[in-house]
Amino acid sequence: MLRVIAIDGPAASGKSSTAGLVAQQLGWAHLDSGALYRALTLAAVDTLGEGGRRKGEEWPAQRILDLADRLPVRLVLVGAKFRPEVAGADVEEAIRTERVTRYVSVVAAIPEIRTWVNTQQRKAVEGGGGGGGGGRGVVVDGRDIGTVVFPEAPLKIFLTATPDERARRRLSQRGQAVDVELVRRESEALAARDAADSNRRIAPLKPAPDAVLLDTTALTLEEQVMHVVELARQRFPG
Ligand code: CDP
Numbered sequence: 001m002l003r004v005i006a007i008d009g010p011a012a013s014g015k016s017s018t019a020g021l022v023a024q025q026l027g028w029a030h031l032d033s034g035a036l037y038r039a040l041t042l043a044a045v046d047t048l049g050e051g052g053r054r055k056g057e058e059w060p061a062q063r064i065l066d067l068a069d070r071l072p073v074r075l076v077l078v079g080a081k082f083r084p085e086v087a088g089a090d091v092e093e094a095i096r097t098e099r100v101t102r103y104v105s106v107v108a109a110i111p112e113i114r115t116w117v118n119t120q121q122r123k124a125v126e127g128g129g130g131g132g133g134g135g136r137g138v139v140v141d142g143r144d145i146g147t148v149v150f151p152e153a154p155l156k157i158f159l160t161a162t163p164d165e166r167a168r169r170r171l172s173q174r175g176q177a178v179d180v181e182l183v184r185r186e187s188e189a190l191a192a193r194d195a196a197d198s199n200r201r202i203a204p205l206k207p208a209p210d211a212v213l214l215d216t217t218a219l220t221l222e223e224q225v226m227h228v229v230e231l232a233r234q235r236f237p238g
């Protein structure tokens, strides 16, 4: 049995925080697939430049993939977490900047990029113990983990929360003031990215038919983690 828990959902719904804590409690590894899309975007913006694409156009997929191999862009298992690396440097912080966030959905909509990222994820899971054989598993979070990357995952969670609540969470995560105007602006930015992710032709953001839907608007992080851990103990006995 594939030892993978898939956690999908819109931006700032709590996927990565939940996945990290669930992995910790189960003694599994955590893979944030968004981090890999962000690392590729960082490499494209830094190396090809924002002018590397004309407005409204994509960067050429092959140039990004050549970069990914050359630099390289990769995921490295450090302790129990797969961390994004570009040219040997940890980019966990650099990939969260506005400059990367602005372009990541454009890069993630390119079919060849998705194929590359999916291959990296499957390799990581095989190496990280998720392939079965009684080793530890991997909690993977993203947008298409339950639908496309690991459709055979025995446990799939789809997290949601209202746009305003997600905007408030993202602002507090960044240490920014949670005032009405900032919440409105952040909420619009999240909605725009969710729309791009939901309306793309390949691997759009949506729950797998057998996903457990979890609205976290009124939950604490601890409550949702406990809920997922309970489901995991039922689905992965022993
Ligand atoms: O943390 P946040 O929810 O803001 O985003 P993320 O998980 O870091 O993902 C960044 C972007 O990568 C998303 O908006 C998607 O465009 C893309 N992504 C994707 O297409 N498929 C995934 N499995 C994960 C991320």
Ligand code: CDP
Residues within 6 Å of the ligand: 009, 010, 011, 012, 013, 014, 015, 016, 017, 018, 169, 170, 172, 173, 216, 219, 220, 221, 222, 224
């Ligand atoms: O990965 P994704 O973009 O879906 O979300 P995240 O990066 O995990 O960010 C969610 C933020 O909301 C984190 O700072 C969490 O501590 C916080 N949060 C949560 O995830 N769930 C709650 N019920 C309350 C707060």
